[in-house]
């Protein structure tokens with residue numbers, strides 16, 4: 001498709017969408033604006049956008065598609081600002097906010113002016129912020145939720161989906177209320193829990209210097225999202241407070257139940273508690289992005305000597321196999337072998353990497369579970 005796409009808020013999500021749109025629609029022109037001009041300039045330098053707009057008014061007036069990708073309370077303000085502008089009559093305005101009820105309610109000001117607003121939420125992301133973290137494959141196979149109101153023509157929704165085709169996401173339509181209820185459970189509430197575990201640990205670590213050093217594997221897995229942007233999460237919590245207050249009550253009941261099991265030394269009950277959680281969690285779709293992101297990890301047993309990481313990555317580079325992450329599992333000091341964990345975007349890449357490492361070295365590999 002041809003046209004001018006204006007991204008307001010050029011961070012992780014805005015930048016990633018810009019990359020997806022450019023990949024699919026090579027003739028489009030992507031204009032970016034960020035309240036921090038250095039973000040937009042960096043976006044241009046990284047090739048994420050084609051042009052930088054000096055302000056929202058300038059970028060919006062010639063746009064065919066406007067994507068608001070700022071924190072959700074900022075999004076409300078931007079919607080009202082846009083409603084006061086003279087935009088192209090056929091422009092489509094969408095957002096990427098993690099909440100939808102209040103945003104869609106605020107978009108009444110756009111409807112009054114005859115502009116089309118379709119609420120959107122790509123259900124994939126990261127704890128990282130900023131345009132430098134943008135990735136064109138961020139949304140692959142993830143759900144992309146839309147909340148169009150009844151008066152929105154289907155052809156407009158189809159056009160928006162066409163613009164966003166390069167995300168390779170699975171589009172789904174829900175109501176704004178249902179959206180906030182569902183994401184409250186699977187996204188917003190877990191972020192509160194992650195932050196609360198970290199805060200409790202920090203409090204208890206006072207005078208216990210071993211605590212931060214011991215906080216490894218399990219702690220890091222469950223608290224990764226506590227490193228997310230406080231600005232973004234402050235807005236999300238304020239927007240979805242009713243749903244979250246209810247979930248906190250339910251969580252307190254859950255903790256009371258665990259406390260009872262412990263007080264009773266109820267071995268069978270504790271076993272069943274973990275078994276039920278394991279069965280449900282193991283049944284979630286892990287190979288697809290969405291509920292749980294896909295991690296195509298390859299474990300490589302390597303001798304513990306300097307240069308081994310560049311040796312292995314060198315083999316992969318020669319075969320043009322791209323990696324998304326690499327880390328070394330901590331090993332015992334007396335061991336001469338370490339484990340390199342290399343993550344790939346696809347299962348196919350991981351298979352190629354495994355074959356490549358076998359043909360270039362004698363290192364054992366495993367794909368884990």
Ligand SMILES: NC(=O)c1ccc[n+]([C@@H]2O[C@H](COP(=O)([O-])OP(=O)(O)OC[C@H]3O[C@@H](n4cnc5c(N)ncnc54)[C@H](O)[C@@H]3O)[C@@H](O)[C@H]2O)c1
Nearest residue numbers: 009011012013035069070071072074097098125126129130
């Ligand atoms: N991070 C995620 O995992 C994720 C996933 C899906 C949706 N979202 C939603 O997408 C939106 C963007 O999140 P992100 O992760 O890209 O955050 P981010 O912090 O990486 O980017 C947001 C950008 O918006 C800019 N900004 C703030 N106020 C602005 C304003 N008034 N005008 C213009 N720019 C402004 C910030 O400077 C920043 O560069 C949020 O609404 C968030 O709820 C986030």
Ligand SMILES: O=C(O)C(=O)C[C@]1(C(=O)O)C=C[C@@H](O)C=C1
Nearest residue numbers: 098122123124125126127187225
């Ligand atoms: O992977 C992460 O770090 C995320 O937190 C992504 C996540 C989520 O909760 O799943 C966060 C907020 C968004 O609105 C959508 C996705």
